Amino acid sequence: MEKQALQPNIIFRLVLAKTLFKSGLECCDTGVDIYNFSHGLIALHDALDNFSGAIASILNIALSRPSKFIDTLDSIEQYEKKSNSNFVLTSRNELYQLNTLRNSIKHQGIVPDIKHAKALIEPIVKFFKEYSRYYFDLEWDIISLADLIKNDTTKNALNKVEKFIGRGQHKEALNEMAIIKFQVFDEQHIRAKLDSRLAAYYLETANIEKLRMAKNIFPKREILVSDTDQRTRLLEWGIDSGQMQKFEDLTAEVGINNVNDWEYVLRHGSAWGRPNWTREISIFCFDFLIDAIIKHQRKDYGVRQVVIPWLIHIRAREEIKLYVDDKEIYSISKGEERVALIPGRVDDGWEIFENKDRLLVLMDKDGSASNMISGFFNEGDEDKIEILGK
Numbered sequence: 001m002e003k004q005a006l007q008p009n010i011i012f013r014l015v016l017a018k019t020l021f022k023s024g025l026e027c028c029d030t031g032v033d034i035y036n037f038s039h040g041l042i043a044l045h046d047a048l049d050n051f052s053g054a055i056a057s058i059l060n061i062a063l064s065r066p067s068k069f070i071d072t073l074d075s076i077e078q079y080e081k082k083s084n085s086n087f088v089l090t091s092r093n094e095l096y097q098l099n100t101l102r103n104s105i106k107h108q109g110i111v112p113d114i115k116h117a118k119a120l121i122e123p124i125v126k127f128f129k130e131y132s133r134y135y136f137d138l139e140w141d142i143i144s145l146a147d148l149i150k151n152d153t154t155k156n157a158l159n160k161v162e163k164f165i166g167r168g169q170h171k172e173a174l175n176e177m178a179i180i181k182f183q184v185f186d187e188q189h190i191r192a193k194l195d196s197r198l199a200a201y202y203l204e205t206a207n208i209e210k211l212r213m214a215k216n217i218f219p220k221r222e223i224l225v226s227d228t229d230q231r232t233r234l235l236e237w238g239i240d241s242g243q244m245q246k247f248e249d250l251t252a253e254v255g256i257n258n259v260n261d262w263e264y265v266l267r268h269g270s271a272w273g274r275p276n277w278t279r280e281i282s283i284f285c286f287d288f289l290i291d292a293i294i295k296h297q298r299k300d301y302g303v304r305q306v307v308i309p310w311l312i313h314i315r316a317r318e319e320i321k322l323y324v325d326d327k328e329i330y331s332i333s334k335g336e337e338r339v340a341l342i343p344g345r346v347d348d349g350w351e352i353f354e355n356k357d358r359l360l361v362l363m364d365k366d367g368s369a370s371n372m373i374s375g376f377f378n379e380g381d382e383d384k385i386e387i388l389g390k
Helices: 007-027 034-058 069-081 093-107 115-136 152-166 170-185 187-194 196-202 207-213 227-237 242-250 279-296
Strands: 253-258 263-267 312-316 320-324 326-334 337-341 359-363 373-376 385-389
Touching: 007 034, 007 115, 034 069, 034 115, 034 207, 069 093, 152 170, 152 279, 152 359, 170 187, 170 242, 170 253, 170 263, 170 279, 227 242, 227 279, 227 385, 242 279, 373 385
Parallel strands: none
Antiparallel strands: 253 263, 312 337, 312 385, 320 326, 320 373, 337 359, 359 373
């Protein structure tokens, strides 16, 4: 059939179908959990419903409202038979069986036999793959869920990966995915450790200074996030740590070289080589990465908060000494005026409960951070700080 540019509503339905399809396959990946398996069959049916509806739309087939899945399949066959009387939809019988199972589950509470129902999965997958190419000129395996990702930079990078896979440039795709994973999951931890405004909170200046002197910095090698912390975070987000490890084995560990320039460097393991630069592995990594990013990104909430980073104009009533790891690093002279960030100063009052709350970050007079100094003042020295304004 003659291909045509896909309209946004068609793309939306395909992405929705792919999302339901992935969810359905995950739920059906069990041999004992009948409830999860039943949920998976319903999700696969919903995916097929959206997919066949998208086919009907691109063929300009008018469907009844509300349309039923079997009726949509019959309408597609009738349309095709006008030009090819022998046309029969691939996996037609299995799709009818799935529809019967779905109705039994949803309307009668009758659950299927997992062993027998699993035989439907392969024909269903075949249906998606064949007609995704035939009607939409798209490979079902790489229909992108990137539209569900909120960050435009990440979304554009994933679109670049998708093009690499489409052109068979699997080595390039795997390297690009490693960088995207680093940007989403790891980079912020390195930035926090190297930013003196934040690093002072860690109270491990010697290690931080050693880290800053390193030419190459890799998250795992430098233990920026402990293995336990990382596994806990993945568990909270619903990301399989084993799958993450497989992704990392097949791609690369990403770090930075020359902190000032923030250049990415890639370190590859024993699995890196042409035998693993395949379409199958690229698609596995692509699907996993998108799924992980979607799970990682923050949920939308009904309220929005505003971060209020007050710059405070201060004057020293008396000399104030600043320390890091008990070593004096700076002294504010009596009468000296500065612009500062003071985390322990909240709502025109002091909230100091532990040593790290006595952090004082001295900025330039114009509020910039080119000559920033961070340190902790002694207990009671907050009384030496005169607040002149914000």
